[in-house]
Amino acid sequence: MTLKSAQYSLIFHGTGSGGELSMGCSAATLMDAKHNPLLLIDCGPGTVSAFQQQFNQLPAAVFITHGHMDHIADLEILAVRAHLQKVPPIRLYVPLSLIGLLHQRLATYPGLLAEGGLDFWQSFQLLPVTDHFHWAGLTFQLWPTRHHAPGSSFALHVPGLFLYSGDTRPIPEIVHHQLSGQEVVFHDCGVEPNPSHTGLADLAREYQPNWLHRFVLYHYANAEAATLLRQAGYTVAAPKDIFTLPARGA
Numbered sequence: 001m002t003l004k005s006a007q008y009s010l011i012f013h014g015t016g017s018g019g020e021l022s023m024g025c026s027a028a029t030l031m032d033a034k035h036n037p038l039l040l041i042d043c044g045p046g047t048v049s050a051f052q053q054q055f056n057q058l059p060a061a062v063f064i065t066h067g068h069m070d071h072i073a074d075l076e077i078l079a080v081r082a083h084l085q086k087v088p089p090i091r092l093y094v095p096l097s098l099i100g101l102l103h104q105r106l107a108t109y110p111g112l113l114a115e116g117g118l119d120f121w122q123s124f125q126l127l128p129v130t131d132h133f134h135w136a137g138l139t140f141q142l143w144p145t146r147h148h149a150p151g152s153s154f155a156l157h158v159p160g161l162f163l164y165s166g167d168t169r170p171i172p173e174i175v176h177h178q179l180s181g182q183e184v185v186f187h188d189c190g191v192e193p194n195p196s197h198t199g200l201a202d203l204a205r206e207y208q209p210n211w212l213h214r215f216v217l218y219h220y221a222n223a224e225a226a227t228l229l230r231q232a233g234y235t236v237a238a239p240k241d242i243f244t245l246p247a248r249g250a
């Protein structure tokens with residue numbers, strides 16, 4: 001093959017909210033043109049097994065959007081599996097402001113491995129992120145979102161490819177002002193808005209209409225919620241769905 005048009009895609013492992021388990025915890029992997037995994041985004045309960053079923057390997061790189069357990073809890077499982085499978089330390093990209101939280105929530109368990117000889121961080125290469133990082137030939141930009149305390153949750157953006165909102169209320173200041181216009185926007189959205197998450201009524205009020213056809217909704221309660229979101233005219237991700245991202249010359 002001489003054509004090198006680097007068609008990336010993104011696969012969802014789960015698309016659910018933290019309160020219900022039927023859709024799996026929201027997590028996704030950016031894949032290259034051959035569907036090799038490049039970067040796992042979030043790692044809640046069940047994500048490691050879903051990733052291994054999909055790719056028959058552990059992730060080589062993980063990005064964490066924020067510290068809620070439905071997005072980080074499986075890092076404990078990943079730490080142990082990485083040790084037992086003797087893989088090199090997994091690149092763990094963490095927004096700078098989340099490192100202390102992540103350490104407190106996951107790395108302080110006494111005796112992570114009953115046999116001893118392992119602490120959480122030995123399985124990872126911690127890569128603190130201020131506002132962007134480079135990996136797999138791409139530049140990943142972070143944007144602070146609106147989810148609980150300021151500076152505690154971040155969207156992930158590859159210009160021209162995608163924005164992955166993470167958990168958030170609407171973020172028009174990012175979508176309307178920081179994107180190139182080509183991106184697919186993977187966006188938190190349930191049926192009902194609440195102080196922590198986006199809901200259906202928010203979308204039309206907060207976003208310019210020409211953006212909404214680029215949206216893919218995720219982080220909703222269950223299959224019934226997905227049906228309601230689709231009936232409202234939106235594209236909705238389900239577990240194992242793959243979304244091809246805009247072509248980039250390379």
Ligand SMILES: [Zn+2]
Pocket residue numbers: 017018026068070071167219
């Ligand atoms: Zn969540």
Ligand SMILES: [Zn+2]
Pocket residue numbers: 066068147167
């Ligand atoms: Zn959250």
